[in-house]
Amino acid sequence: MKVKHITxxxxxxxxxxxxxTFVAAVGVTFSIALFxxxxxxxxxxxxxxxxxxxxxxxxxxxxxxxxxSKIQPIELSEDFKGHYNFISSVKPTNSRKxxxxxxxxxxxxxxxxxxxxxxxxxxxxxxxxxxxxxxxxIINGIDPAKExxxxxxxxxVFAGNSLDLNHVNNSIxxxxxxxxxxxAKVGDIVTVxxxxxxxxxxxxxxxxxxxxxxxxxxxxxxSLSTTQKILGExxxxxxDIQVKLKDLNRAPAIAKEYEHFFKIDAxxxxxxxxxxxxxxxxxxxxxxxxxVTLLIVSGFGIYNILNMLIYEKMxxxxxxxxxxxxxxxxKKIFISISLSxxxxxxxxxxxxxxxxxxxxxxxxxxxxxxxxxxxxxxxYGIQYYSIAAVFALVTTFFAGWFPAKKASKVDPVVxxxxx
Numbered sequence: 001m002k003v004k005h006i007t008x009x010x011x012x013x014x015x016x017x018x019x020x021t022f023v024a025a026v027g028v029t030f031s032i033a034l035f036x037x038x039x040x041x042x043x044x045x046x047x048x049x050x051x052x053x054x055x056x057x058x059x060x061x062x063x064x065x066x067x068x069s070k071i072q073p074i075e076l077s078e079d080f081k082g083h084y085n086f087i088s089s090v091k092p093t094n095s096r097k098x099x100x101x102x103x104x105x106x107x108x109x110x111x112x113x114x115x116x117x118x119x120x121x122x123x124x125x126x127x128x129x130x131x132x133x134x135x136x137x138i139i140n141g142i143d144p145a146k147e148x149x150x151x152x153x154x155x156x157v158f159a160g161n162s163l164d165l166n167h168v169n170n171s172i173x174x175x176x177x178x179x180x181x182x183x184a185k186v187g188d189i190v191t192v193x194x195x196x197x198x199x200x201x202x203x204x205x206x207x208x209x210x211x212x213x214x215x216x217x218x219x220x221x222x223s224l225s226t227t228q229k230i231l232g233e234x235x236x237x238x239x240d241i242q243v244k245l246k247d248l249n250r251a252p253a254i255a256k257e258y259e260h261f262f263k264i265d266a267x268x269x270x271x272x273x274x275x276x277x278x279x280x281x282x283x284x285x286x287x288x289x290x291x292v293t294l295l296i297v298s299g300f301g302i303y304n305i306l307n308m309l310i311y312e313k314m315x316x317x318x319x320x321x322x323x324x325x326x327x328x329x330x331k332k333i334f335i336s337i338s339l340s341x342x343x344x345x346x347x348x349x350x351x352x353x354x355x356x357x358x359x360x361x362x363x364x365x366x367x368x369x370x371x372x373x374x375x376x377x378x379x380y381g382i383q384y385y386s387i388a389a390v391f392a393l394v395t396t397f398f399a400g401w402f403p404a405k406k407a408s409k410v411d412p413v414v415x416x417x418x419x
Contacts, residue, residue, distance in 0.1 A: 141227025160206020338400020
């Protein structure tokens with residue numbers, strides 16, 4: 001029975017100051033809507049920016065790095081063992097870029113249950129011939145089917161079909177920057193010169209755009225066989241083995257394991273792209289900080305409104321306690337007012353946050369460097385809505401608890417005597 005009375009009294013007090021109650025609810029709604037839309041937009045932006053590089057980066061890359069020899073001749077001499085040897089002008093060893101026994105390594109990796117997929121790659125440094133001008137370029141020899149399956153290659157090919165690399169002899173997908181410089185179109189023939197001085201004519205079957213203009217000015221793609229032909233190597237020549245893992249977070253440990261087992265250099269995605277992860281983390285922290293600040297500010301608004309309500313309704317509180325309502329009952333009345341504001345404001349805020357996210361997602365985004373993106377990116381993750389709703393309830397509860405505690409301690413005798 002007392003619950004019914006508490007509900008009726010809470011409703012009466014809110015209606016008595018409906019303007020202030022409405023303002024408090026609007027504050028919660030506004031905070032939650034902005035929190036959801038801001039977090040959704042920032043996380044969508046993070047996914048877009050990181051995806052430009054991370055989607056095209058293997059989780060583990062196996063290759064032969066060009067480094068100075070770890071063991072110098074002086075260290076092999078018995079006369080200098082146990083000494084500190086200082087050597088200057090150490091030159092890299094004459095090691096080959098080819099991965100020895102690449103087919104066997106690929107088969108071994110494919111049988112690892114931690115690996116999602118393996119894609120071989122061949123890199124060739126070339127010059128794009130443009131009349132009397134030679135432009136620096138890099139041709140990546142790939143298996144287009146595997147690149148599309150594991151590294152989202154087709155998401156960045158905006159003209160032509162990547163699978164045609166295997167069907168059209170001596171074909172190439174040009175980076176958009178290089179294509180613009182050479183004024184190349186699909187179907188044109190471009191000439192490239194290898195570092196050995198050999199010239200090759202390649203047919204343009206498509207264009208690639210990563211979103212990073214400096215890369216697109218030099219980078220192009222061809223089939224493995226075409227790139228091996230440019231380098232003058234046989235069909236077993238592989239310079240890189242790209243590994244896609246089922247769990248990205250295990251890349252550093254697995255890279256060290258592969259490096260030790262295969263006796264080859266290995267680089268994990270976290271090491272290769274540490275700056276991108278740092279940028280994403282900082283943007284996420286800023287977004288959460290701004291969103292939480294908005295919710296806390298709305299909580300202070302509710303706190304101030306309830307404080308004023310208690311001050312104005314001292315007589316009502318005194319009468320309630322004089323007629324048999326305990327201090328805990330009075331506390332429940334004001335906490336129920338606060339939670340009612342939080343629930344209503346939170347529900348409407350979640351709805352408006354979703355609608356605002358849809359609005360942002362519909363705004364056209366026209367960037368010549370990212371033709372695959374047509375609207376502003378939004379992440380509709382359920383976690384943002386859950387965090388906003390829970391935080392709104394927690395904030396409004398504490399915003400009501402402190403004034404409610406104060407109201408529960410009102411002495412009705414003092415109030416009535418003062419009147």
